[in-house]
Every structure is written in structure tokens, then in C-alpha cells.
Amino acid sequence: MTHSPIARLRHRLREACAAAGVAADDRAKLVLAVTLLAEHAGRPPELSTHSGDGRLAVTLRLAEPVGQDDRNALPLLPDAGDGAILTWYLPAVHDAATVPADDELATREEMLTLIARADAVTQELRELKHELAETNSGVLAMYVELEERDERLRQAHAVIFRELEDALRPPPPHVDAFELAVHYAPSDPDSPTGGDLYDWFVLPDGKVHITLVDAVGHGVTSTRHALTVTHAIRTLALEGHPLHDLIARAARTLATIEPDLMATVLLVRLDPTTGDLTIANGSHPRPVLVTAAGGTELLVPSRVGRGVGFPDPGTGSLVDRTLAAGDLLLLYTDGLTESRKNHQEGEARLLAAAHRHAAGPTAAIPGALAAEMHDIVLHADDTVVIAIKRGP
Template identity: 65%
Template sequence: MHPELARLRRELRAACGEAGLPAGERARLVLAATLLAEPAIETGQEMSLETAMADRRLAVTFRLPEPVEQVRRNTLPLLPGAGDGATLSWHLTAGLSPQPAPLEDDAATREEMLALIARADALAQEQRELKHELAETNSGVLAMYVELEERDEQLRRAHTVIFRELEDALRPRPPAVPSWELAVQYSPTGTGSPTGGDLYDWFVLPDGHLHVTVVDAVGHGVTSTRHALTVTHAIRTLALEGHPFAGLIARTATTLATIEPDLMATVLLARLDPASGKMVLANGSRPPPVLVTAAGDARLLRAPVVGRGVGFPDPGSPELIQHTLGQGDAVLLYTDGLIESRRDLEEGQIRLLGHARALAGHPIDTLPAELVTRMHDVVLDADDTVVLAIRRTTTNALDVNRGRPPHR
């Protein structure tokens, strides 16, 4: 993110916090300002931002180098008041007490994301209620139909803005791991649903190990996205706190049981030692990963007993899978959408192994996308699909021979 844009967002969030604006109102204002400021910042043009409090109202004035057309203003998540086009103003009612935003941009973005998703849920519920009213009465049908279409368009615009702003938070980029290559492909069910309940997370722990999480939350739409995001964030927090890897799924389920009692999600965890190549897998109701060797062989990494995910009875992974990857070996982690497009799980796994063997030496950057293309040549049942590819490029004999103990 451009430093000037980051500074502008911090100033807005600070002003909103002092005015006691709720996270949802703050999120729409920050998004609107971001969409307006990006073109000017990218071209090096000057602009200014002023905030002031008067009579328990926060006044925000944004001066741009060029006027903003009314058509573009109408697409903003928070509409400004009337102005000359180049000077846009918002006047927002202050809250009862300050509500400071998180200091880090990522944390503030996540908080605003959850508020925007909740607003989208409310809009969807309002839409359903309006449709019910249409079915109950014959008077004013035409006027109500027009209003319904307008609210549908508002909901679509809100979703577009939400997913544009939060794409990085939902789909983290591969972390940098020496001597390893990582790549990902996310394919939504359709263009109208940029995300669903299939999410992933990967990061490097303080001890240098790579942690990977793949989550498939039960359900569809923004609710399943929120549930999947809740699970990935809980696992990340517990992992960074040092909780044993073998019990992470069960510990996450216990942690979230009272917070999200209706949440159900299958989970696959991987922990890799970049130095030795040792990999440990914990499976909670997920399809088995695929090991692809440098020689071109491919097989499923099945546990004798598959565990259960978050929200299921007896959650956890009773047996872990351990394997050491050699130079050129890769592992593929994926969600159900990859192998169930033809509505036959067993047939899908057989085809997956065949394509994995054929693509054993394929460049890692395009391997996940090419795998999805080949697996989805026939789609009878569309579903969100996530594919993660992790390949070891070099080995370190010194580290392997040290006899490092297995990770907890």
C-alpha cells in the first residue's frame, strides 16, 4: 500500500475513533476515501483531508485535484453530501464515547471487514423480508419491485467493495521460505460470489517452521466466509502462542464452541520444517493431501483414522501423518471442489493423482491453476476450490543429519 494512502487511512480512523463512530460507519468512510484517493496518489497529484468536530458531528472534507462525477460518487459505499465535485464532505453523528480503531492496518481492516459483512447480512435479511412482503400484498407491487431491484443493486455494489478491499486479508500471499516454492489458486463458485467458505492461511512461526491451514466452513455466502475466517484466525493465534500441533484442531473447537456455537468447518493443518523437509499433517474431515515426488510418482497421504473438524463431535486429529520431502518433492492441499466437480469423490481422486503425475515437473507458479483447469474440464456440481502447492527445491544435508526432534 502506498505510504500516502496508508497515512490518510490512519488519520481517518483516528478521527472516527475520537468521534466514537462504530466500526461499520468507519469502514464505509475509509473505503470511500480509499476509492477516491487511489487515482490521485498513483498519478502524484495533490489532495487534502480535513476533519473537525462540532455539535457532536464529525465533519470530513476531502479536496481532490479533479471533480468527481456524480455517477462515480453514487458507487461509493458512503455517499458524500452535495459539493462542487472536487470538494466532497461527509457529516456523521458522533457516538457517546470514543471507539479507537486498532493501530495496525491489517487488524483495522479485519475489524472493518467483519462490520461490513454484518451489514451485508443485514441487507440480505432486509431483502428477504421485502420479498416476503411482495408475496403478501397485491397493492403497490410495481413500486415495491423497483425498490427491490434498487436494493439488489446496492447489495451487489456493497459486496464488490467489500471483496475488493479485503482480498488480501482473505487470501494471504505465499510467505517467503528459503529453498521452498509456494503457490495457490482460488476458484469461486461463480463470478457473482468472489469468496465462500473455503479459506486458507500460511505463515512462518518464530522457530522457522511453516504452518499451513486449509478450512472449508459448512454453508455458503458471507456467513460461511465469516466462519472460515474465524477458524483460520483462531488457529493462527493458538499456533503463535505455542500450543501443541497435535491438539490444535481440538483446542480450536473448544475455544470457538461458546463464541460460535453454530459454526462447523473441516480443517487440514500442515507443519513443515524448511531445513529438514519434515512435514506433519493433522486432518479434521478433509480430503487427503497428495504427495508428488520429483520422480513423477503421486499418492494420497491418508491417515489410518481421519479426525473430525471444528463443530463436529469429538473434534481433532487422533493420528498424524509424517513424511520428509526430498528435493523436488511437492505436496498438494485442496478443498472438495477440486475433486467433486463430477459428483464422484473416488473418481475425482483417481483423476487428481493422474494429473498430479503429469504435472510433476510443472512450474510451481502455474501448477495450481493448471491442475484446476484440468480437473474442471467437466463441471456437474460447482463449488469453491482452493489448491495450495508446496515444493521443496533444495535439501540441507547438515540439517537433516542433526537428528532434530519432530515438531510438537
């Protein structure tokens, strides 16, 4: 049995830990930590222990304070202290035990305990890494499966969206005298439609009728409102009601069915034989006419009308023109001109852009105009652009 001050210090610690029932690996780490501190101290430190409430308190008083970096390097960190007074609190998890009186034998047992604990921790880490690898493999497989499922859903949604588009946005009617083209873009790229819709068809007398509607709001509700207006006007037009009366009649018809519905409406009639053009405007952006000679103008009624759901809805006055061969008429919703939040600037830019693109293929004009007008988008909105050019 060794009687050096450090050996006696270790012996006191072991007896206190054994009496309190401290686990062997905690005792080994504590003895090693105190030994390291004592070996570097100027004189032997003072040791005091106290057990109670299911734990053992060990306090070591040193002649010189120990820096935080040195304390962090200890195998068992103290729970409290000011550098010179360090305290450990160890849980008592076993009944009282005995330890070898011989310091060398006790130290050897403690080193074996720490080695065994280190081996156990290493094995736990191996098992944890193996479990983590299996988990990662499972997560990756699940991720791949979800991606495949999402792709199938996206493809299914694309089919549904195309069917909705076909149902809600009819293809241009075939009229030899006119070339017709359209560009449609909802404000929400994930939605197939918005509150801007159009309808075009040939009346029994051979004239072409076009309805362009911009319902207030976005999403499914605005789509339903816009569809309600286009269907009401189609029914009234096919019944033979005059163009100047269609907006007012539609407003009266829908007032009791959809009292919250508000929509701007633009109606156009085209005579394939003469090229005569008639426009009824209910609070809608003004169409643009680009002549074959290069002139551009906004088609403005002398008296402004109101849209469906607005106060005093109906047509103020009709706009009448005759389209010559090569003349281009542009109908659109405000999403085309208000992307920069300035309606007047948008109209001016549209007139200039329409002049530049008028000579191009009619099918490409709506998309080209939308791309140029939306070079800067400060306000995203549903956009419809319809191009009508009289053939030779």
C-alpha cells in the same frame, strides 16, 4: 332527392342516427358499410333500428350470408350476427340532429366527414411517432447513463473485492526452501469469497504453518465461519500449542462462540531446514504427494480425525513425511475433486493430473489442476488448491 331502394335505405339510416344522436363519423361509416352490403345483395336487405340505453341498434337482414372476410373489410364492423343477420350498436353521444334530405348531398357530407377523420387520425399518428421518437431518444440516453453508472459500480466493486481478497487470502510467506502457490475460486463468480479459506505464516521457530479450512455452506456466513477458524488456529499456533492439539482446542474455544459452525480443517507444518512434513487432518480431503521420482500417493492418517463442529473433534493421528528436493505437496478443498459428484473418481483423476503437472512451474500448477479437474462441472463448489514444492 333519389328514390332508389339503396338511397331510401341510406335515408332511413341517417334519420335513425340523427334522431339517436350518433356521431357524424360513426354514421358515415355505418351508411357506407350498409351501402356496400346492399349493392352486393341479391335483393334489398331488411333494415330495423332500435334506440335506447344511450345507443342505437341497427340490424340488417340479408338474403345471403356474408363471409367473415367480407365483414372484416367493412368500414364499420358489425357487433353480432350469423352472416345473414348483422347488427351494429352505436353510442349516442349528441343530441338529435338533422341530415340533408338529398342523398347525394348527404353522401358528400359523410365522405368529407370520413376524410376529415382520416386526416385527424393521420395527424395523431404523426404526433404519436414524434413522441415515441423523443421517448426512445430519452430511454436510450437513460440506458447509456445507467450502463455508465453500472460500469462505475463494477469498477468500484472490483476494487473492494480485491481489497477483501487481500485481507482474507494472505500472500505466500517467503521461505527460501519452498515454492508456494495457490489457486482460489468461489462457487459464486459474483462473490469475492466463499466458505473455503487458507492461512499460512512462519512460526517463531522458523517452521511454516499452513491452515486450510472448508466451512459448511456458502456465502458471507460461511466466509465468516472459515475466517473464525483460521484466526483461532493462528492464535493457538502462535501461543505454542502442539500441532496435534490445535483442531480440538479450536473446536472447544469456538463451541460457545459459534455453536452452529462446522468446518473441515487441514493443518500442515514444514521444516525448511530438513524438509520434514507433518499433517493434522480433521475430516478434510487427503493431500497428494508427488515425488521427484514420479511417485504419487494420498497422505492418509492411520486414524481419521474430525473437524470443528463435528462430534468428537480433533486429530486422529499425524502424517509424517520428509520432502526431498523436487517433491510436490498438494493441499485442496473438495471443490477440486467433487465437480463430477464422484469423490473417488475425483481423487483418481487428481492423482493422474498431479503426476502430469508436477514438473511444471510451481506457480502454474494450482490453476492448471483446477482447469483440468473442472472440465465438467456437475456440482459447483468453492475451490482452493495449494502447491508446495521443495527447492533444490
